[in-house]
Every structure is written in structure tokens, then in C-alpha cells.
Amino acid sequence: MRFSTAGGTGITSAANAAEMGSKRMSLTGRELRSTVSDGTLRLSLDEFVIGDLAPDDIVVKVEAAPINPSDLGLLLGPADVASMRSEGSSDQPELVFDIPEARRASVAARIGQSLSVGNEGAGTVVAAGEQAREWLGRCVGMIGGGMYADLRKIRSRDALPLPDGVTAAEGAALTVNPMTALGFVETARAEGHSAIVHTAAASSLGQMLQKICASDGIPLINVVRSDEQVQLLRDIGATHVLNSRDADFKTQLVDAVVATGATIAFDAIGGGSLGSDIMRAMEKGAVSRMTEYSRYGSSSFKQLYTYGALDLSPMVLDRLAFGFQWSVSGWLLTPFLQKAGAETVMRMRKRVFDELTTTFATHYTKTIGLSEALEPELLRAYERKATGEKFLINPTLN
Numbered sequence: 001m002r003f004s005t006a007g008g009t010g011i012t013s014a015a016n017a018a019e020m021g022s023k024r025m026s027l028t029g030r031e032l033r034s035t036v037s038d039g040t041l042r043l044s045l046d047e048f049v050i051g052d053l054a055p056d057d058i059v060v061k062v063e064a065a066p067i068n069p070s071d072l073g074l075l076l077g078p079a080d081v082a083s084m085r086s087e088g089s090s091d092q093p094e095l096v097f098d099i100p101e102a103r104r105a106s107v108a109a110r111i112g113q114s115l116s117v118g119n120e121g122a123g124t125v126v127a128a129g130e131q132a133r134e135w136l137g138r139c140v141g142m143i144g145g146g147m148y149a150d151l152r153k154i155r156s157r158d159a160l161p162l163p164d165g166v167t168a169a170e171g172a173a174l175t176v177n178p179m180t181a182l183g184f185v186e187t188a189r190a191e192g193h194s195a196i197v198h199t200a201a202a203s204s205l206g207q208m209l210q211k212i213c214a215s216d217g218i219p220l221i222n223v224v225r226s227d228e229q230v231q232l233l234r235d236i237g238a239t240h241v242l243n244s245r246d247a248d249f250k251t252q253l254v255d256a257v258v259a260t261g262a263t264i265a266f267d268a269i270g271g272g273s274l275g276s277d278i279m280r281a282m283e284k285g286a287v288s289r290m291t292e293y294s295r296y297g298s299s300s301f302k303q304l305y306t307y308g309a310l311d312l313s314p315m316v317l318d319r320l321a322f323g324f325q326w327s328v329s330g331w332l333l334t335p336f337l338q339k340a341g342a343e344t345v346m347r348m349r350k351r352v353f354d355e356l357t358t359t360f361a362t363h364y365t366k367t368i369g370l371s372e373a374l375e376p377e378l379l380r381a382y383e384r385k386a387t388g389e390k391f392l393i394n395p396t397l398n
Contacts, residue, residue, distance in 0.1 A: 029150030118147030271311030297323020369398030
């Protein structure tokens with residue numbers, strides 16, 4: 001990251017505020033970008049310049065940005081990681097991947113576009129427009145993309161000042177996982193559901209959801225894929241934890257649904273038949289409570305929301321096993337927040353800040369520099385999205 005000055009006005013930096021006077025300052029940094037073209041996906045570190053700022057703009061030196069599954073969706077998309085090859089130089093590393101022909105349609109709309117990556121992050125304000133000078137030197141959290149970079153320009157109203165004593169690493173994941181977990185609970189309540197099913201439940205998001213549901217008295221069925229993940233959730237107080245690889249998983253699922261009365265599910269897997277298995281179990285649970293037969297199945301409405309794509313294969317739904325009162329749709333955080341309204345969002349935000357180091361604490365297993373994100377072995381590690389492994393990018397490291 002470099003600071004330079006030229007004639008002009010409108011920007012103040014923490015380091016140069018005293019001597020800036022009426023000069024214009026430009027800031028140069030690197031950002032991680034993903035580009036699709038000709039059946040390939042290319043990752044690169046590109047230099048960029050931030051020039052004049054609007055009066056309410058701030059520039060944040062990014063010191064922490066988590067790698068979430070949603071980030072990997074843009075970073076790598078449908079690329080075949082096994083085809084990875086290194087290009088570029090040590091100063092300007094690049095990685096290139098093939099995109100299987102069957103997957104290319106999903107990225108057709110972004111061909112030729114160089115996209116910045118990183119949904120959220122945190123860091124220190126190093127420059128500000130004329131109306132935002134009180135932000136200089138403050139540590140803030142951010143959401144809005146382009147966080148895998150040395151610097152991020154953002155409107156001051158879109159930044160979240162971190163409480164005293166909270167580090168950038170502690171405040172970097174203020175939005176995606178905490179607000180999604182709270183959003184699941186808000187959605188379930190608003191739609192009249194009293195218990196929830198959640199897949200890939202041992203993730204950081206899943207652990208947050210478990211803590212929220214335990215605190216709020218909401219029955220939660222956690223679906224995971226290993227005995228280690230079962231134990232991880234039991235250790236934080238989960239009652240219903242099922243391993244989808246168990247031979248009797250479907251029976252266990254029905255039993256848990258009958259016990260809890262769950263009628264809504266949030267699925268991070270996306271592909272395959274797991275969503276169908278959950279819907280079938282919810283229908284069986286509803287039928288078990290019926291007092292008389294109906295050829296249309298139960299009158300209980302069942303909702304499956306898909307919010308991830310850990311399995312890129314098509315979703316398979318055995319629809320005749322669900323009765324006729326059901327829906328399958330997608331769930332995304334931004335549209336939810338837009339619909340929820342300012343009062344609900346403010347209440348959710350307050351809870352995140354109040355429980356930032358408890359319910360919503362994110363634990364990182366490895367912190368890497370910006371250029372290290374393009375080292376093949378490290379990319380393979382964070383792309384695996386292994387339970388218990390969480391990577392944080394700190395661009396100040398290299």
C-alpha cells in the first residue's frame with residue numbers, strides 16, 4: 001500500500017492530516033480479482049488506485065477478511081480445482097483453472113469481467129472525505145465486497161465502528177455468518193415455524209445457530225457428515241445431531257422431526273437428495289399427528305430453503321412424498337435484510353455486537369497474507385471448507 005500526494009483537495013489521511021492542507025492524496029494497493037474467459041478462471045493480484053473521495057467516503061486499511069463459502073463461490077465458482085496451474089511471477093502471482101464444460105453456463109454472465117472478492121472485513125480508517133474526518137484512526141467492520149485488498153473505499157454510513165478493545169480479526173466477521181444465523185431464526189418465526197432443521201451444521205454459522213436456538217428455546221435438528229462433527233455440536237449443548245452417513249439416518253431424522261415438530265429447513269448442501277429426505281421426514285412427522293387420512297397428505301406447510309451449494313450436482317426432490325403443502329426456494333441474506341426492515345436489522349445488529357465474543361465469536365485456524373491466498377497448497381486447504389478450519393486473510397502480512 002502506498003500513499004502519494006498531488007495538487008487538489010478533499011482527502012485527509014491519519015498519517016498526513018497535519019501536512020495535507022489543500023493537497024489531493026492518492027492511495028495505491030493490491031486487490032484479489034477473479035476473471036472468467038474462454039473456459040478458464042483466473043485469479044490475480046492487481047494494483048489499483050483510490051483517487052478523490054466523496055465528502056462522506058472513508059478508506060480502510062484492511063487488516064482482516066474471512067474466507068467464507070460464499071466468498072469461494074465468487075472466487076472459484078465452478079472451476080475444477082484439480083486443474084490449477086500457476087502463472088505470473090512472485091510479485092504478481094496468478095492461478096488459472098479450467099471450468100468443466102457442463103458448468104460453464106453458470107458463469108456465462110460474467111465472462112470477461114474482472115471481479116473483486118471478499119464479502120466482509122475489518123481494519124483501520126486511514127483516509128477520509130471532508131465530512132468523515134472523525135472516522136480517522138477508528139477500527140471498523142465492513143460489508144460490501146472487495147475486501148481481499150490492501151485498501152477498501154466505503155461510505156462512512158456503511159461502516160460499523162468496532163467497540164473499544166475489539167480487534168479487526170474479532171470484528172471481521174460481523175455480518176455474513178451472524179446475520180445469516182439470526183436471519184434463519186427471524187424467518188422461521190415470521191413464517192410460523194417452531195423448530196428448525198439445518199444442514200452442514202458444524203460450520204461456524206451452524207455453531208452460531210445452535211447457540212442462538214439454545215438461548216432462545218427453539219428446537220434445532222443439526223445434520224452433519226461425521227461423528228467428529230456430531231461430538232463438536234454436542235460439546236456446545238446440541239440435543240439433536242444426526243450424521244447423514246449413518247445407515248439409519250433417515251429413521252433418526254424422522255424421529256427427531258416427530259420429537260421437535262420441525263417444519264422448516266435451511267440447507268447448505270444444495271445438490272443431491274438430502275433436501276428431499278428432510279422434506280419427507282417433515283411430512284412423516286406431520287402425518288403422525290393427523291387424526292384422519294387425506295389423500296393429499298398432511299395440511300402442515302413444510303418449507304425448504306437452500307442457501308448454499310456445497311454439492312454442485314442437481315437437487316433431486318421426490319415431490320410425491322411431501323404431500324401438497326410445501327415449498328422449496330432459495331434464501332439469501334441481502335434480500336432478507338431488505339425485506340426485514342430497519343427496526344429488525346437494528347435489533348439483529350445490536351445482538352451481534354452484544355454477543356460478539358461469545359455467541360458470534362469466530363475462531364480462525366490460520367491467518368494468511370494477501371499474496372499467500374494464491375499459493376496453490378493454501379488455496380487447496382481453504383477451498384476444502386473442512387469443518388473446524390477457518391482461514392483469515394490479513395493483507396498487511398504480505
